[in-house]
Amino acid sequence: MDNEAETRMARVLHHRKAGLSLGDPVVPAISVATTFHLPQAQGALHYYGRSGQPTWDAVEAQLSILEAAEAVAFPSGMAAITAALICCLKAGARVMIPSDGYYVTRLLGRDVLQVYGVEVVEVPTLEMAAADYTGFAVIYIETPSSPGLDVIDITTVSARAHAAGALVIVDNTTMTPLLQRPLELGADLVVAADTKAPAGHSDALFGHVAGKDANLMARVREWRRQSGAVPGPFEAYLVHRGIETLELRLSRMCASAAVISGRLAEHAAVKALRYPGLAGDPSYAISKAQMVDFGFLIGFELESEAVAEAFLADCPLIEQATSFGGVHTAAERRARWGDSVAPGFIRLSIGIEPVEVLWAAIAKALK
Numbered sequence: 544m545d546n547e548a549e550t551r552m553a554r555v556l557h558h559r560k561a562g563l564s565l566g567d568p569v570v571p572a573i574s575v576a577t578t579f580h581l582p583q584a585q586g587a588l589h590y591y592g593r594s595g596q597p598t599w600d601a602v603e604a605q606l607s608i609l610e611a612a613e614a615v616a617f618p619s620g621m622a623a624i625t626a627a628l629i630c631c632l633k634a635g636a637r638v639m640i641p642s643d644g645y646y647v648t649r650l651l652g653r654d655v656l657q658v659y660g661v662e663v664v665e666v667p668t669l670e671m672a673a674a675d676y677t678g679f680a681v682i683y684i685e686t687p688s689s690p691g692l693d694v695i696d697i698t699t700v701s702a703r704a705h706a707a708g709a710l711v712i713v714d715n716t717t718m719t720p721l722l723q724r725p726l727e728l729g730a731d732l733v734v735a736a737d738t739k740a741p742a743g744h745s746d747a748l749f750g751h752v753a754g755k756d757a758n759l760m761a762r763v764r765e766w767r768r769q770s771g772a773v774p775g776p777f778e779a780y781l782v783h784r785g786i787e788t789l790e791l792r793l794s795r796m797c798a799s800a801a802v803i804s805g806r807l808a809e810h811a812a813v814k815a816l817r818y819p820g821l822a823g824d825p826s827y828a829i830s831k832a833q834m835v836d837f838g839f840l841i842g843f844e845l846e847s848e849a850v851a852e853a854f855l856a857d858c859p860l861i862e863q864a865t866s867f868g869g870v871h872t873a874a875e876r877r878a879r880w881g882d883s884v885a886p887g888f889i890r891l892s893i894g895i896e897p898v899e900v901l902w903a904a905i906a907k908a909l910k
């Protein structure tokens with residue numbers, strides 16, 4: 544972590560302190576109230592559970608510190624992505640999205656946005672930085688892209704997009720605000736699935752939108768109220784708890800990913816490998832410039848679908864699951880979801896297991 548990330552994390556851990564009175568609980572309560580004492584309509588902090596409530600406030604306070612910007616919580620990453628896109632687009636507008644990013648974002652573009660009159664243009668991540676932005680209202684990027692782990696220069700995209708009159712939205716799920724700060728690099732909005740590393744234990748769906756433009760963020764907050772896409776209080780509590788150990792977990796996960804990617808890259812069974820932190824990786828230079836660390840995701844290719852499936856089944860320390868960022872190392876063949884990757888391509892999400900024990904299990908399963 545760099546100094547900025549460490550300072551923000553320390554503030555996150557004590558964000559409630561200033562508001563505590565003698566005898567108050569140190570951790571936030573799980574507030575399940577939908578109604579609030581309201582003898583008069585004006586002046587209350589909360590008035591109805593769909594508009595705002597104390598457990599969301601606690602998580603949003605953490606996220607606002609991490610993003611150094613206003614943050615609005617959502618019940619999933621997709622709810623956050625939908626909110627950001629809806630608030631920046633209208634019928635007749637054009638949005639550019641990655642053709643190689645999270646596939647449900649593409650489905651949202653095709654099945655929802657286009658149906659409501661938005662023109663959705665899909666461009667591969669690596670071609671987005673130099674693409675023609677003329678006539679676009681929004682340039683939406685995901686960096687590093689999942690599962691391909693291509694990286695795009697957020698500063699360049701933001702400068703070019705703003706010159707063309709477009710807003711920039713960055714899906715920062717694979718990095719989290721501790722590992723990459725898109726708003727500082729010029730992006731207008733950040734969206735993220737806190738379901739992944741921030742919650743961290745594979746037990747809560749959550750998401751957020753963050754941004755520095757107060758008007759835009761007010762629209763996002765109002766969208767949440769009108770759409771009713773609201774997080775549950777239990778999930779908010781779990782994410783609040785998860786974020787308290789985010790820096791600790793990410794440090795271990797990134798360090799282990801660096802070790803394991805290097806060893807996998809040398810392994811005879813591995814045909815190809817992507818990790819932005821390896822000096823020979825095509826993403827290395829931009830990653831080093833714009834990321835705090837290189838993350839916990841590794842993409843690598845084994846000989847065939849059968850070999851990859853056998854490896855996943857044989858490794859006792861890899862959960863065969865379709866998510867990432869959790870404490871348990873997890874992996875899957877992304878071709879099973881239709882991602883345009885080789886049949887033997889595996890996305891590996893490094894967890895918090897001690898690295899040598901994890902490597903020994905991976906190496907044994909690769910034999």
Ligand SMILES: Cc1ncc(COP(=O)(O)O)c(C=O)c1O
Nearest residue numbers: 619620621645689716736738749
């Ligand atoms: C990069 C990325 N963005 C967004 C999402 C959506 O998050 P959620 O599952 O919380 O809706 C995912 C989920 O896998 C993802 O990988």
